[in-house]
Amino acid sequence: xxxxxxxxxxxxxxxxxxxxxxxxxxxxxxxxxxxxxxxxxxxxxxxxxxxxxxxxxxxxxxxxxxxxxxxxxxxxxxxxxxxxxxxxxxxxxxxxxxxxxxxxxxxxxxxxxxxxxxxxxxxxxxxxxxxxxxxxxxxxxxxxxxxxxxxxxxxxxxxxxxxxxxxxxxxxxxxxxxxxxxxxxxxxxxxxxxxxxxxxxxxxxxxxxxxxxxxxxxxxxxxxxxxxxxxxxxxxxxxxxxxxxxxxxxxxxxxxxxxxxxxxxxxxxxxxxxxxxxxxxxxxxxxxxxxxxxxxxxxxxxxxxxxxxxxxxxxxxxxxxxxxxxxxxxxxxxxxxxxxxxxxxxxxxxxxxxxxxxxxxxxxxxxxxxxxxxxxxxxxxxxxxxxxxxxxxxxxxxxxxxxxxxxxxx
Numbered sequence: 019x020x021x022x023x024x025x026x027x028x029x030x031x032x033x034x035x036x037x038x039x040x041x042x043x044x045x046x047x048x049x050x051x052x053x054x055x056x057x058x059x060x061x062x063x064x065x066x067x068x069x070x071x072x073x074x075x076x077x078x079x080x081x082x083x084x085x086x087x088x089x090x091x092x093x094x095x096x097x098x099x100x101x102x103x104x105x106x107x108x109x110x111x112x113x114x115x116x117x118x119x120x121x122x123x124x125x126x127x128x129x130x131x132x133x134x135x136x137x138x139x140x141x142x143x144x145x146x147x148x149x150x151x152x153x154x155x156x157x158x159x160x161x162x163x164x165x166x167x168x169x170x171x172x173x174x175x176x177x178x179x180x181x182x183x184x185x186x187x188x189x190x191x192x193x194x195x196x197x198x199x200x201x202x203x204x205x206x207x208x209x210x211x212x213x214x215x216x217x218x219x220x221x222x223x224x225x226x227x228x229x230x231x232x233x234x235x236x237x238x239x240x241x242x243x244x245x246x247x248x249x250x251x252x253x254x255x256x257x258x259x260x261x262x263x264x265x266x267x268x269x270x271x272x273x274x275x276x277x278x279x280x281x282x283x284x285x286x287x288x289x290x291x292x293x294x295x296x297x298x299x300x301x302x303x304x305x306x307x308x309x310x311x312x313x314x315x316x317x318x319x320x321x322x323x324x325x326x327x328x329x330x331x332x333x334x335x336x337x338x339x340x341x342x343x344x345x346x347x348x349x350x351x352x353x354x355x356x357x358x359x360x361x362x363x364x365x366x367x368x369x370x371x372x373x374x375x376x377x378x379x380x381x382x383x384x385x386x387x388x389x390x391x392x393x394x395x396x397x398x399x400x401x402x403x404x405x406x407x408x409x410x411x412x413x414x415x416x417x418x419x420x421x422x423x424x425x426x427x428x
Contacts, residue, residue: 023415026089031102037079044068050411055367057210057404060188061133070122084109086128098363106131132165141182141190149174149198153191153218162187168215172223174198196343197336205339206346212366221350229400232372233359248358251397264310265348271313284308285341349424361415367406374398
């Protein structure tokens with residue numbers, strides 16, 4: 019089914035100090051719109067190609083700072099909206115201004131205003147406390163990002179103390195992700211933005227959430243909005259690369275400069291086997307030997323004056339969390355599936371969906387058995403939306419998804 023849509027408005031909103039003298043409606047320039055969000059990115063983005071018939075971009079000298087006002091009507095859904103008073107998408111760059119047959123074709127790229135603020139803000143003070151609480155402070159503090167958007171965090175049980183060292187807020191939060199462990203001591207956190215706001219979420223919590231939608235690829239053409247129009251599976255497993263990345267076993271050596279000692283921490287994927295539904299099959303002894311060696315300095319200098327020995331030992335526990343987090347992230351992206359579907363503006367990066375793909379056919383044209391099922395059980399199932407793109411333009415509207423799941427727990 020071809021997705022129909024109607025662009026109600028697609029406009030640049032002039033701001034104080036902007037070179038744009040008045041709001042500029044660009045929906046009449048046959049815009050091609052790409053909206054993007056990802057669990058690996060702290061900012062959503064929008065790219066718009068359009069024909070600037072009147073040459074406003076060049077005449078006004080537009081270089082950035084304006085806000086985006088976008089409203090698109092999609093049948094059977096609420097309007098897809100990005101408004102200047104809620105989402106704060108700012109024009110970040112103007113690219114590829116081309117002149118052809120008295121027409122100018124321009125590309126406008128928008129990012130969240132928080133991403134701009136992040137470039138000017140620096141974290142300088144000391145933080146002590148629960149990691150998830152520190153993330154809230156970094157996002158809401160007046161001297162940091164100070165976002166008014168929704169912020170959802172999964173609670174972490176461990177506490178941490180550090181000095182900002184003039185890092186950017188987003189860099190600091192990404193740096194904290196592998197140091198956080200959920201209340202059930204599961205490691206691995208993601209920090210990202212989607213259309214609903216900002217999220218600091220545990221990987222385990224995301225994977226255990228309910229599926230928001232179910233999509234199926236029929237064997238025969240079917241006129242439906244829940245069909246998968248294209249799909250491409252990537253479940254390649256490069257043992258050599260996995261070894262280099264320390265996915266099966268790694269060792270971190272923590273150097274204590276104050277006491278002139280060091281501490282070794284090893285982590286092996288075998289420690290996760292009781293939790294894996296389908297443990298990886300590895301060559302003999304591969305899982306027993308660390309294939310990646312990392313060195314880190316014990317950050318005791320950030321501890322407050324008069325800290326006790328047990329405070330230092332708590333800091334050392336982070337070594338275990340970081341190693342587990344690294345492997346947890348590697349496992350999450352070990353299997354990916356790219357699909358294209360009719361546009362669904364309700365989907366979000368960080369949500370789970372159910373996918374049903376038909377059985378592959380053998381040389382005789384008959385479906386290859388998959389344990390008596392009518393679907394391909396090796397590929398079908400629950401996936402996390404890692405990346406999401408809405409492509410709108412040229413009379414068509416579709417959603418492209420990069421789906422991921424832990425191949426060993428699927």
